[in-house]
Amino acid sequence: MLALKKVSYSYNRGKKAVDDFSLVVKGGEFVSLLGPSGCGKTTLLRLISGFLTPDSGAVLIDGRDQSGLSPSMRRIGMVFQDYALFPHLSVFRNVMYPLECRKGDMSAQERNEVVADACRKLSISGLAERYPHELSGGQQQRVALARCLVQRPRLILMDEPLSSLDPGLRQSVREELKAIHDELKITTVYVTHDQEEAFCLSDNVAVMDCGSLMQYGTPEEIYYSPANEFVLNFTGGANILKTDGCDYAVRPEWISISDGENGLRATIESVSFFGARTRISALESDGNRIIADVPSVNARTLRTGDSVCFEVMHGVRI
Ligand code: ADP
Ligand code: MG
DSSP states (O other): OEEEEEEEEEGGGOSEEEEEEEEEEOTTOEEEEEOOTTSSHHHHHHHHHTSSOOSEEEEEETTEEOTTOOGGGGTEEEEOTTTTOOTTSOHHHHHHHHHHTTGGGSOHHHHHHHHHHHHHHTTOGGGTTOOGGGSOHHHHHHHHHHHHHTTOOSEEEEESTTTTSOHHHHHHHHHHHHHHHHHHOOEEEEEESOHHHHHHHOSEEEEEETTEEEEEEOHHHHHHSOSSHHHHHHTTOOEEEEETTEEEEEOGGGEEEOSSSOSEEEEEEEEEEOSSEEEEEEEOTTSOEEEEEEEGGGSTTOOTTOEEEEEEOOOEEO
16 A cells, blocks of 8 residues: 655755665555654655655555655645644634635535544544643544544554653553554554554554664564564563573563572562562673563562572573
C-alpha cells in the first residue's frame, strides 16, 4: 500500500536526516517508526505526506509514485502530538473543518452526516458543542482523529500523538487507538520513541537510528531476535553472557531467581524496587555483572551482599 524506495533527505544539504530508507507497508497494517529523538522519524512522515520532497528515492502509494503530488492530493490524514485543534471552533466545527475547505464535494446535509458518523465512531457525539479547552487530553486526541477520518484518508500518519498525555491516560488512549484501528483498518504509520507503545499497537515495527532502518519486523521478532546491538539496547538492553565459544544476549527480565543451586551464582551489589518489579544488580566471582528484573514478590527478602543463584530462561546468540 505504501512503499518507500531508497528514500534520502537532508535539510540544507547537511547530514542526511533520512538515509537510503526502504520499507513496504501492507494495506490495513499498523506500523510504527521507533527510534530515539532526532533519528529522522518526523522527517520521514513529512516525506510520506509530501511536505518534503526526497533528494533521491521514491514514495509510492497504491503502487503510484507520489512525486509531484501535493499533500492534499495524497489523501493522507495526519494526527500530531499537540492535536492542532482550532481553539475558537466547537468540537463539531473542528471535525467539520476539512470538509468546509472542500465545500463543492458534498451537500451540507452530507457533511453533517459524515461529521456525526465520525463523532459517533470516536464516542465524542456528546461533546459536539464543547470547545477544545473544555476537553481532556484524551478527548482532544479523539477530536483530532475524528477530524482526520472525515477526509476518508487511505493512510493515517501519527506523530507521537500520546506523548503529551499523563501515563494513566496514555494507556487508555493507546487502547482506544488500537480498538479504532482494529475496527476501521486504515493503514497507519505511527511515530514513537516508546518501545512499549510501538510493541503493543503495531503489526510491524521499523527501528530507526541516524536516518537509517535498523530492523523491520513484528514486535516479537524485534524483541526476541534483535538484528544488532543498537536494536538490542534501544529495546531495553541485555546482559552479555559468555559460554564456551559464543556470547548470548539475555534481557534482564529473562532472568529469574533460582530456588536450587543450579545457575549463575552472584553477589548482590544493589536492589532497586520499582513496584511491580525489582531490579537486581549482582557480580559473579569473575567480576561479570548481571542485571535481573524480577517480579518484586520474588525479591522481597534480597539485600545487598546476599549470595543469589540466577536461572536464565531465554537467551539470544549474538
Ligand atoms: P525525530 O522526529 O526522530 O526526532 P527529526 O526528523 O525531527 O527526528 O529530525 C531528524 C534530523 O533532522 C535531526 O538531526 C534534526 O535536527 C534535523 N532537522 C529536523 N527538522 C529540521 C529542519 N526544519 N531544519 C534543519 N534540520 C532539521
Ligand atoms: Mg519528531
